[in-house]
Amino acid sequence: MVGETSVGRILKHAAAVAAVLLVLLPVYWMVNMSFKGRSEFTARPPTLVVEEPTTANYRDLLVEQRFDRYGRNSLVVALIAASLAVTIGTLAAYGLSRFRLPKNINYHLLFTMLTVRMFPPIVTIVPLFVYYRELGLLDTRLGLGLVHAFTELPLVIWMMIGFFRDIPRDMEEAALVDGDNRLQVLRKIAIPLAAPGLAATFILVFISSWNEFLLALVLTESNAQTLPIAVAGQITQYQVKYGNIMAAGVLTTLPVLVLALLAQRHLTRGLAVGGVTG
Amino acid sequence: MATEARAARFTDEAPARAPWWERNLAWLLVAPTVIMFVLFAFIPSLTAIRYAFSRVRLTRAGITQEFIRFENFERAFDDPIVREAVGITLRWVGVVTLAEVGLGLLLALLMTQNIRWRALFTSLLIIPIIMPPVSVAIAWFFMYEINFGVFNYLLGEVGVSPVRWLSDVDYALYAMMAVDVWQATPFTFLLLYAGLLALPRDPYEAAAIDGATPWQIFRTVTLPLLAPILLVVTLLRVIDAARIFDKIWIMTQGGPGTSAYTMTLNIYIQGFRNLDFGYSSALSFLFQIVLIVIATVYVKRVMADYAAPRD
Numbered sequence: 282m283v284g285e286t287s288v289g290r291i292l293k294h295a296a297a298v299a300a301v302l303l304v305l306l307p308v309y310w311m312v313n314m315s316f317k318g319r320s321e322f323t324a325r326p327p328t329l330v331v332e333e334p335t336t337a338n339y340r341d342l343l344v345e346q347r348f349d350r351y352g353r354n355s356l357v358v359a360l361i362a363a364s365l366a367v368t369i370g371t372l373a374a375y376g377l378s379r380f381r382l383p384k385n386i387n388y389h390l391l392f393t394m395l396t397v398r399m400f401p402p403i404v405t406i407v408p409l410f411v412y413y414r415e416l417g418l419l420d421t422r423l424g425l426g427l428v429h430a431f432t433e434l435p436l437v438i439w440m441m442i443g444f445f446r447d448i449p450r451d452m453e454e455a456a457l458v459d460g461d462n463r464l465q466v467l468r469k470i471a472i473p474l475a476a477p478g479l480a481a482t483f484i485l486v487f488i489s490s491w492n493e494f495l496l497a498l499v500l501t502e503s504n505a506q507t508l509p510i511a512v513a514g515q516i517t518q519y520q521v522k523y524g525n526i527m528a529a530g531v532l533t534t535l536p537v538l539v540l541a542l543l544a545q546r547h548l549t550r551g552l553a554v555g556g557v558t559g
Numbered sequence: 560m561a562t563e564a565r566a567a568r569f570t571d572e573a574p575a576r577a578p579w580w581e582r583n584l585a586w587l588l589v590a591p592t593v594i595m596f597v598l599f600a601f602i603p604s605l606t607a608i609r610y611a612f613s614r615v616r617l618t619r620a621g622i623t624q625e626f627i628r629f630e631n632f633e634r635a636f637d638d639p640i641v642r643e644a645v646g647i648t649l650r651w652v653g654v655v656t657l658a659e660v661g662l663g664l665l666l667a668l669l670m671t672q673n674i675r676w677r678a679l680f681t682s683l684l685i686i687p688i689i690m691p692p693v694s695v696a697i698a699w700f701f702m703y704e705i706n707f708g709v710f711n712y713l714l715g716e717v718g719v720s721p722v723r724w725l726s727d728v729d730y731a732l733y734a735m736m737a738v739d740v741w742q743a744t745p746f747t748f749l750l751l752y753a754g755l756l757a758l759p760r761d762p763y764e765a766a767a768i769d770g771a772t773p774w775q776i777f778r779t780v781t782l783p784l785l786a787p788i789l790l791v792v793t794l795l796r797v798i799d800a801a802r803i804f805d806k807i808w809i810m811t812q813g814g815p816g817t818s819a820y821t822m823t824l825n826i827y828i829q830g831f832r833n834l835d836f837g838y839s840s841a842l843s844f845l846f847q848i849v850l851i852v853i854a855t856v857y858v859k860r861v862m863a864d865y866a867a868p869r870d
Contacts, residue, residue: 293672300666301683304745308686310709311698323707326715369591376588390589392862397600399854401802403823404843405603407610407836411622412603431599434592462577463584492691494805495823499831509693513809516697527701530694541689545682549753552688552746 311534315339315527322523338524339532348529351511354422355491355533358507361426362433362490363483369430370437371479375467377438378445379453391438398435406499413500420502428500429490436489437482440551444478445471481547488537508533610840617834624837631841640817641842644825651736651821652800658740659800660793663747668777670748671755685749687742696809699738700725703810725811728818735819738806743799747792754788755781787860794857801850822846 314322316334342348377387409428410419418424452474453466461469472479497507512529515522541548580587611631613624635641666684670677687695702709703724711721724734762780771779804823807813813820813828820828826846830839 290673293669293674296669297674297680300669301680304684304687304741307695307698307702307741308690310702311694314701325707326712327707327709329709369595372588373592376585380585380588382585382589386589388862390592392858393596394592395858395861396851396854397596399798399850399857400600400847401823401843401850403802403804403826404847405600405607406827407830407840407843408603408606409599410831411606411617411836415621428599431595434595438592462581464581488689492689492693494692494808495827498808499827509691509805512693512697516700516809523701526697530691530697533691534694537689537691538686545685548685548688549749552750 308534311527311530315524315531317524317527319524338528341522342525342528342532346525348508348511348532351506351508352532354501354505355507355509357422358426358429358497358505359487359490361423362429363486365426365430366433366437366486367479367483370434370482371441371472371475373434374438374441374445375471378442391442394435394438398432402432402496406496410499419500420504422505425497425500425505425507426490428496429486429493432493432496433486433489436551437486440478440482440485440547441475443550444475444482447478448474478547481544482551484540484544485548485551488540491533491537607840608844610837611844612841613837615836615840617836622836627837631838632845634838635841635845640820640825643817644820644822647732647818647820648801648803648822651732651739651803652797654733655736655739655743655800656793656796658736659743659747659796660789662740662744663751663792664789666744666748667751667755668781670752681749681752685745687745688749690742692742692805693809695738695742696806699741700810703734726815728815731811731815732819735807735810738810739800739803742806743796747796750792751785751788754785758784791857791860794853794860798850798853798857801853 313329313331315338316331316336317328318333318335318337321328321331321333373390376382377391381387382390413419413424418427448471453470456466456470457463491507492509493507494509494513497510498513501507501510508529512526512533515526515529544551610624612626612628614627614630616623670681670684674680705711705721705723705726708724710724714720714722722730725731758781762784763776766776766780802823803821804827807819807821807824808827811819813824822842823846826839826842829835829842
């Protein structure tokens with residue numbers, strides 16, 4: 282900017298740093314608390330930097346409480362959801378971006394799916410619970426994975442339509458002229474060219490499923506319980522295992538943080554149809 | 560021309576000699592999505608509507624339904640907890656949306672300035688977006704803790720007596736709003752930041768030549784240009800804020816008392832605590848009618864971009 286004073290520059294940077302610190306404070310606090318032993322955790326005043334760091338919380342959480350089984354549940358559910366949603370959604374996105382169905386179905390289908398994304402899951406949760414109970418899908422990882430796949434389908438379709446649109450059509454049409462059929466064109470040209478977008482979409486769906494709370498709360502109990510529900514369950518049990526809760530919070534966050542780093546470039550496009558956390 | 564012939568061939572019908580699946584490929588590609596929609600949205604919605612007009616009982620053998628006309632709805636309109644939940648939800652949506660869009664805009668304007676380490680700052684700022692709400696909720700839960708929480712410690716340092724953040728009716732809802740603002744402001748920031756970066760440069764140069772002040776530039780150039788994105792972000796936040804459940808459920812289960820019962824929380828409690836599926840469905844039916852209006856406006860906005868001709 283022209284004529285900017287150095288005071289202005291310093292103020293701007295101070296504001297930016299303050300915002301970053303505000304964002305990082307709760308994250309730091311969670312990590313800090315997770316390494317505190319039982320007495321230090323409830324110390325007054327609280328120690329701002331852990332004084333006697335211990336991994337006891339993590340050990341206790343993983344060995345005594347066997348928290349890894351919830352982690353495995355979350356992993357399997359998220360993988361089912363991401364694989365299914367990405368497969369089904371990519372096919373639909375390709376169909377919608379390359380073909381024109383009669384009666385403006387393209388528009389109506391996309392409209393309907395985006396509207397679905399905007400509906401709160403609470404609306405259909407009672408019927409789903411009843412069906413799942415009868416079908417034996419209640420408290421199974423497959424059952425939850427299927428619902429998550431559906432709720433994330435709009436995100437996949439929306440993102441993949443964008444990526445497919447970015448691919449120049451000439452290449453696909455040239456392949457058609459060369460005698461490939463339309464499915465071969467999708468497999469050999471469109472999918473490889475959209476691969477980075479596909480990976481980012483997979484990651485975003487994975488994160489959404491990993492973070493999801495309400496559906497997991499209703500549709501799982503002991504067998505298929507996911508991490509968020511298990512962690513939340515700890516808070517109401519008034520034992521003194523506070524440290525474990527914080528360690529669980531850290532362990533639940535770590536995988537999504539790593540994954541988000543990989544997909545960061547495409548985050549904005551995905552967010553246009555809603556938060557990754559729902 | 561050759562290219563035109565090719566282009567025509569791709570969007571047109573496949574040649575008659577092509578196998579049936581290739582001629583109907585478009586239908587086959589969207590079929591799985593349609594099937595998922597029917598199974599997970601359409602049929603459950605019909606069932607939910609039927610439940611809304613029934614007394615539903617969950618027994619060991621299965622489910623029993625008895626048609627009771629509008630009884631569930633009449634009960635909903637007389638229910639003081641529902642009235643309270645409507646008020647709480649409106650207050651929640653109003654406060655968090657305003658705060659999140661306002662702060663997000665400020666932050667976006669700040670980060671488009673000449674700031675050093677901008678890429679690093681932006682990466683750090685968006686961490687809350689992807690964090691599991693459960694981790695966010697428990698981190699704040701312990702910061703709000705009365706005896707050893709960091710907030711009361713800081714208050715104590717300046718001589719203010721401890722506040723019962725999550726167990727005082729006057730504070731709990733607002734304390735939880737702050738958590739939502741913390742997690743969602745980076746989301747509004749990121750979308751508005753991307754929007755600001757994509758704005759055309761010319762109007763700014765023209766304004767600079769005219770000698771406009773920064774405030775004038777913001778009011779007459781930035782704001783009008785950014786308005787469509789601001790609207791989309793605001794609608795998106797309204798829709799998502801209205802369905803708030805996880806953070807409140809984890810931190811206070813809707814308490815103290817019923818002071819943080821939002822619509823979704825109340826529907827959940829009616830359905831899965833009191834096992835009153837009929838009443839719960841009637842409430843969610845009413846909730847959906849309100850949201851469908853906002854959602855439609857939003858989707859129309861987003862779709863306008865999709866329908867616009869490209870290339």
